[in-house]
Amino acid sequence: MAGNVMVEAVVLRQFSIANGRKMxxxxxxxxxxxxxxxxxxxxxxxxxxxxxxxxxxxxxxxxARRNSYDLLHAEIVRTHYELxxxxxxxxxxxYALELTDRVVSENVPVPEIFRLLSEFLDxxxxxxxxxxxxxxxxxxxxxDQMGVxxxxxxxxxxxxxxxxxxxxxxxxxxxxxxxxxKLSEKQQERxxxxxxxxxxxxxxxxxxxxxxxxxxxxxxxxxxGKIQEVVRQYLAYHLDIRKLKSEGFLEEEQKNAGRSxxxxxxxxx
Numbered sequence: 412m413a414g415n416v417m418v419e420a421v422v423l424r425q426f427s428i429a430n431g432r433k434m435x436x437x438x439x440x441x442x443x444x445x446x447x448x449x450x451x452x453x454x455x456x457x458x459x460x461x462x463x464x465x466x467x468x469x470x471x472x473x474x475a476r477r478n479s480y481d482l483l484h485a486e487i488v489r490t491h492y493e494l495x496x497x498x499x500x501x502x503x504x505x506y507a508l509e510l511t512d513r514v515v516s517e518n519v520p521v522p523e524i525f526r527l528l529s530e531f532l533d534x535x536x537x538x539x540x541x542x543x544x545x546x547x548x549x550x551x552x553x554x555d556q557m558g559v560x561x562x563x564x565x566x567x568x569x570x571x572x573x574x575x576x577x578x579x580x581x582x583x584x585x586x587x588x589x590x591x592x593k594l595s596e597k598q599q600e601r602x603x604x605x606x607x608x609x610x611x612x613x614x615x616x617x618x619x620x621x622x623x624x625x626x627x628x629x630x631x632x633x634x635x636g637k638i639q640e641v642v643r644q645y646l647a648y649h650l651d652i653r654k655l656k657s658e659g660f661l662e663e664e665q666k667n668a669g670r671s672x673x674x675x676x677x678x679x680x
Contacts, residue, residue, distance in 0.1 A: 415474045418442065419488065421528050422467045423512045435463045435482055437471065438511060438528060443519045447473055449482040466491040466504055468529055493536040503542045504535055505657040507549055514557055514650050524556050530622050541629035543639060548625040550642050551617045559583065559649040563615045566590055575611065578604045580644045585611065602644055610637055 420437035428434050428448070435447050449463070462469065462485045472484040494504045511528055515521055531549045538545060554560060562584030565572045575585040580602035591603070613634065617625075630638070646652045 415472065415483070416441075417470065417472050419468070419470055419525075421508075421525065421532065422463050422465050422469060423508050424465055425463055433463075436512065437469075437482075438515065438521075438525050439471075439473075440522055440525045441520065443521045443525075444512070444515045444517050445473070445480055446517065447471075447480040447482040462487055464490070465508060466494050466532060468532070489533070491532050491536050494532070499542060500535055500538075502657065502661040503546055504532060506655060506661055507531055507535075507546065509655045509657045510550070510646070510652065511553070513652055513655070514553065514646075521556065524553065527552055527556065527622055534622070534626050537626070541635075543635045544628055544630045545625055547630070547635065547638055547642060548617050548622055548628075550646065551614070552622055554642075554645065554649070555618065557650060559645075560618065561614070561645065563611055563618070576605060576607075578606045578611075578641055580604075580641070580648050583649070602648060604641055604644075606637070606641070610634065614638060614641075 418437075418439040418441050420439040423436040423438055423444070425433050425435045432448050432450055435449055436444065437447060438444050463471075463482070467490050468488040469485045470488055471482055471486075474481050474483055491504070494500050507528065511524065515524060527549060531545065534545055535542060561578075563575075565585070566575060566587040567579065567582045567584040568586055568590040571587040571589070574588040576588055577586040577591045578584070579586050586603070594603075613630070617638075643658075647654075
């Protein structure tokens with residue numbers, strides 16, 4: 412980034428630093444994730460901190476300093492205020508922001524991930540339920556953009572196209588019955604899940620259709636739980652994403668509501 416530029420961005424987080432300044436972490440359309448410093452000043456009826464609240468889609472003027480960036484001006488494109496009016500929506504959105512923040516490196520352009528996150532937040536605001544289906548779609552597309560797409564068309568060990576009944580997280584895809592049988596007893600405990608044909612085809616459908624396809628889609632609770640368990644383990648293994656703080660809050664909310672879209676639905680073998 413050179414000089415004084417205008418970007419569109421989603422605010423990932425903000426926090427206070429020394430001398431009355433704040434740091435705002437942005438996912439921008441042109442420059443990827445950047446951390447920008449700003450002074451808290453009044454602008455009309457809103458403080459700059461309110462304009463740069465997490466989840467907000469903003470248009471911002473940034474200036475590059477020698478070793479840092481400053482946010483000179485910001486205006487709202489969309490606040491996504493709906494997320495603050497529903498606890499469950501808020502927690503799903505918080506998880507998506509924290510996940511994105513963790514997987515994306517600073518100063519690496521990721522325009523497709525910026526687009527994905529913007530679309531996800533817009534669609535989450537518009538939904539009235541079954542938020543996990545939309546989150547799964549976002550996670551699968553995020554994995555694809557990070558270059559760790561799973562192989563679902565043939566056995567990752569021998570290339571066989573049939574009898575694909577196991578998903579190996581470490582190997583990045585499906586195993587046929589014969590290759591699964593060859594694994595040692597120790598290897599058999601390494602994040603290998605028994606999955607049925609319907610689950611495989613559902614994950615493949617998510618991989619091959621853009622996020623907007625899932626604007627109104629809703630998986631059955633048990634199916635969503637099965638897929639999410641595999642996706643979370645895949646994220647943890649291939650992107651080194653351990654349990655996020657927001658994930659714990661999300662699971663707690665689901666327990667308190669007397670329902671859970673997560674669970675040990677998949678049999679480990």
